[in-house]
Amino acid sequence: xxxxxxxxxxxxxxxxxxxxxxxxxxxxxxxxxxxxxxxxxxxxxxxxxxxxxxxxxxxxxxxxxxxxxxxxxxxxxxxxxxxxxxxxxxxxxxxxxxxxxxxxxxxxxxxxxxxxxxxxxxxxxxxxxxxxxxxxxxxxxxxxxxxxxxxxxxxxxxxxxxxxxxxxxxxxxxxxxxxxxxxxxxxxxxxxxxxxxxxxxxxxxx
Ligand code: 5GP
Numbered sequence: 001x002x003x004x005x006x007x008x009x010x011x012x013x014x015x016x017x018x019x020x021x022x023x024x025x026x027x028x029x030x031x032x033x034x035x036x037x038x039x040x041x042x043x044x045x046x047x048x049x050x051x052x053x054x055x056x057x058x059x060x061x062x063x064x065x066x067x068x069x070x071x072x073x074x075x076x077x078x079x080x081x082x083x084x085x086x087x088x089x090x091x092x093x094x095x096x097x098x099x100x101x102x103x104x105x106x107x108x109x110x111x112x113x114x115x116x117x118x119x120x121x122x123x124x125x126x127x128x129x130x131x132x133x134x135x136x137x138x139x140x141x142x143x144x145x146x147x148x149x150x151x152x153x154x155x156x157x158x159x160x161x162x163x164x165x166x167x168x169x170x171x172x173x174x175x176x177x178x179x180x181x182x183x184x185x186x187x188x189x190x191x192x193x194x195x196x197x198x199x200x201x202x203x204x205x206x
Contacts (some may be wrong), residue, residue, distance in 0.1 A: 008164060010101040011190055012093065012120060013037075015113045017127035018157030019082070020139040022173040025179040028107055028179050034187065040092050043069060046084040049144055056154070058086075076118070079110035080151050093120075100203065102187075109163040116166065123190050124181070126167040130174040132157065 005164050017023040029102075033039055043059045045066050054060050061069070066085050069075060078087030088105055096103035105115075112122040115122055129135040135157055139150050164170055190196070 010096055010100045011123060011187065011196075012096070012122040013102065013104045013187070014115060014122050015104060015111050015125045016109050016128060016163075016167070017173075018129065018135060018160045019145075019153040019154070019191060020131040020135045020142070020157070021127045022138070022176070022179070023106055023127050026171075026173065028181060029200070030104065030187070031033065033180075033184060034102065037187075038105055039098060040088055040096070040103050042086050042088050042105075042107070043075075043078075043121055044084060044086045046082075048084070048167045055120050055156055065135070077107065077111040077114035079114070081108045081109055082149065082156060109160045115162070123169070124167040125169045125171060125186060127173045127179070128161065128164060128170055129157075130172060132161075135180040165188070 007047075015023055015027065026037065030141065031039065041055065041057070041059060043061050043066065045061060045063055046058070048054065048057070048060050052058065052060075063085075066087070069087065069089070070078065074089050074091070076090045076093055078085060078148040086108070088107060093103065105111075113125055116124065129138070132154070136150075136154055139145065139153060139201075145153065169178050169182075171182045171186075
């Protein structure tokens with residue numbers, strides 16, 4: 001696959017999907033293909049899974065710390081997802097914008113809706129699983145969640161999938177390589193937008 005990057009002001013990519021749709025694996029692939037694309041590291045009150053590291057996968061905080069961040073207005077968006085709180089810090093977005101780097105936010109539909117209302121210059125992408133049955137298979141196969149958590153995630157998936165029509169793009173993760181190719185096409189096309197090309201030229205001249 002040849003997805004070449006070119007100079008551009010940063011893209012703010014917002015990707016949502018029901019849990020188990022393959023968003024994390026797809027995002028990892030995008031970070032390999034586009035080395036300058038950076039993940040936005042969220043804060044969460046969820047405890048870390050065995051393979052997760054603080055400051056890499058999430059900033060793991062307790063309820064009091066999260067409350068404090070909310071009170072200080074540190075979040076550009078935050079939401080309660082599957083019974084835990086998750087939030088994106090304003091500082092993370094501001095730093096990416098200032099540096100002109102592309103940033104990918106892997107956030108739920110509630111968070112995406114909050115960002116949409118703020119009229120940020122963001123690109124909203126929804127990843128759909130091929131079906132709810134396949135989603136359940138994937139959740140059970142990855143064996144990282146309890147039965148209760150799987151049920152809750154499946155219940156939430158129905159609602160989340162209903163909000164897909166508010167997004168700019170929908171990618172169906174049936175065939176992994178095809179889904180990656182579609183995501184690359186979206187990113188490349190967004191880099192080529194006329195306004196971004198002009199912005200990039202202006203930035204280069206400044
Ligand atoms: P997980 O616990 O499986 O890592 O993530 C659960 C859900 O929380 C996923 O749908 C993920 O996109 C969402 N999420 C992760 N970080 C954020 C965030 O900062 N804000 C919001 N609103 N959702 C998030």
